[in-house]
Amino acid sequence: MTRFSKIFEYMYPIIAILAGIEAYSEWGVNRERAYLFAFFCVFATGMFFFRRHYRKKFEKYKKNE
Numbered sequence: 001m002t003r004f005s006k007i008f009e010y011m012y013p014i015i016a017i018l019a020g021i022e023a024y025s026e027w028g029v030n031r032e033r034a035y036l037f038a039f040f041c042v043f044a045t046g047m048f049f050f051r052r053h054y055r056k057k058f059e060k061y062k063k064n065e
Contacts, residue, residue, distance in 0.1 A: 009051045016044035 023037035 005051070005055050009048060009055060012044045012048035012051065016041045016048070019044060 019037045019040040023034045023041060026034040026037060
């Protein structure tokens with residue numbers, strides 16, 4: 001279970017990087033689309049830290065059990 005959690009956890013920074021690159025490339029062409037990708041970048045970064053926090057909390061709980 002935690003192995004798959006780690007895999008999906010580290011997919012969020014990859015998504016954030018790709019969304020950031022897309023937001024940068026769209027900035028001068030279509031500003032609304034760039035804002036959408038910037039939102040995805042921020043959201044994916046937040047989800048990475050959120051998932052990492054709860055995965056470590058869960059591992060600590062299982063270790064003390």
